Amino acid sequence: MARIGVVVFPGSNCEYDAFSAVTSLGAQAQFIWHSQTDLDGVDGVILPGGFAHGDYLRPGALARFSPVMEAVAAFASAGGAVLGICNGFQVLTEAGLLPGALQKNRGLTFLCQPTTVIVESTNSVLTRGATQGEELVIPINHFSGSYTCDDATLASLEANNQIVLRYKDNPNGSRADIAGVSNVDGNVVGLMPHPERAMSTLLGSADGRVLLEGFVHAPVGAR
Amino acid sequence: MNYPVVVEVTLRDGIADPEGATIEKALPALGFTGVARVRAGKSFRMEIDAVDESAALEKATALAERLLSNPVIENAVARSAVGS
Numbered sequence: 001m002a003r004i005g006v007v008v009f010p011g012s013n014c015e016y017d018a019f020s021a022v023t024s025l026g027a028q029a030q031f032i033w034h035s036q037t038d039l040d041g042v043d044g045v046i047l048p049g050g051f052a053h054g055d056y057l058r059p060g061a062l063a064r065f066s067p068v069m070e071a072v073a074a075f076a077s078a079g080g081a082v083l084g085i086c087n088g089f090q091v092l093t094e095a096g097l098l099p100g101a102l103q104k105n106r107g108l109t110f111l112c113q114p115t116t117v118i119v120e121s122t123n124s125v126l127t128r129g130a131t132q133g134e135e136l137v138i139p140i141n142h143f144s145g146s147y148t149c150d151d152a153t154l155a156s157l158e159a160n161n162q163i164v165l166r167y168k169d170n171p172n173g174s175r176a177d178i179a180g181v182s183n184v185d186g187n188v189v190g191l192m193p194h195p196e197r198a199m200s201t202l203l204g205s206a207d208g209r210v211l212l213e214g215f216v217h218a219p220v221g222a223r
Numbered sequence: 224m225n226y227p228v229v230v231e232v233t234l235r236d237g238i239a240d241p242e243g244a245t246i247e248k249a250l251p252a253l254g255f256t257g258v259a260r261v262r263a264g265k266s267f268r269m270e271i272d273a274v275d276e277s278a279a280l281e282k283a284t285a286l287a288e289r290l291l292s293n294p295v296i297e298n299a300v301a302r303s304a305v306g307s
Contacts, residue, residue, distance in 0.1 A: 057290070057291065058293055061290065061293065065290075093295070094293060099295075100295065101293055101295040101296045103238070103239070103241075103296065104241060104242065105241070106239070106241050107241070108241050108242065108245060146239075146241075148238060148239065148295075148296060149295070150237070150295075173239065173241070
C-alpha cells in the first residue's frame with residue numbers, strides 16, 4: 001500500500017483534507033512537519049494548500065527555505081511523486097521545482113468557486129489515470145493563482161507536454177489558461193484547483209478522485 | 224559599521240501588473256491626469272553591517288535576489304539610504 005506524506009508548514013490549512021482524500025483512496029497518509037529533514041521513506045509527497053509562513057513576502061517565498069524542502073527537492077530529482085496543491089504549487093514554483101510563478105488574480109479578488117478544468121496531458125503522476133480532453137469540475141480557492149511565465153518558458157511547457165490542466169473559462173488571468181503544470185519528467189506536479197475538495201458528489205463534485213487516485217497509486221511501481 | 228539600504232522590488236517589464244493598472248485607472252477620477260505606466264512594487268529598508276557601502280550594497284543585492292524577489296517575475300535594486 002502506498003504511503004503518502006502530507007507536508008505541514010506553519011499556516012498550512014488543507015492538510016487534513018489531503019490526508020482524508022488519500023486515505024479514502026485506500027492509501028496510507030502521514031503528516032510531515034516542515035522542520036523534518038527527511039521524508040520518512042514515503043512513496044509520494046503532497047504539499048497542501050494554506051498560507052505557509054503567513055504567505056509573507058510572497059506565497060511560498062519563505063516556505064521554500066523550510067528544512068523539509070531540501071528533502072523534497074532530492075526526492076523529486078530521484079523521480080519521486082510530488083504534488084503541490086494551491087499554496088503547495090506556489091511553494092514548488094518558488095523552490096524552482098516547477099517553472100513559472102503565481103501572481104495575484106487578474107481581478108484582484110480572492111476567488112472561491114467551482115471551476116471546470118480540461119485535462120491537457122496525461123503524462124504526469126496526477127493525470128495518468130485521466131483521459132486527455134476530459135473536463136473535471138474542481139473548486140479553486142486563492143488570491144494569487146494567476147500563472148505567469150515568459151515566452152520561452154511557455155514554449156518549452158508546450159513542447160514538452162508539461163501543461164497538465166487548463167481552465168475552460170479562465171477565472172484569474174493565468175497565462176494560456178494554465179491551471180496546472182508538471183516538470184519535464186511528469187513526477188512533480190502543481191495545480192491551483194483543489195482536487196482533495198472534490199472527492200464526493202454529496203459535497204459538490206467527485207472529479208478530484210481520478211486525479212488523486214492516479215497520484216496515490218503512481219509511486220508504487222512507477223518509474 | 225551599519226549602512227542603511229533600501230531594496231526596491233518591481234515586476235519585470237512585460238509581466239502583467241493588475242495592481243498598478245487598477246491604481247492608474249483610479250487616478251483620473253481623482254483629478255490626477257497625465258499619469259502613465261504606474262507599476263506597483265515593494266520596498267524594504269534595512270541596516271547592513273559591512274566594511275564599506277559597496278560591500279553593504281553587494282550583500283543587499285544578494286539577499287534581494289535570493290529572498291526578497293522572485294527573479295522569474297521581479298527585478299530587485301539595492302541603493303544607499305544614507306540621509307533618507
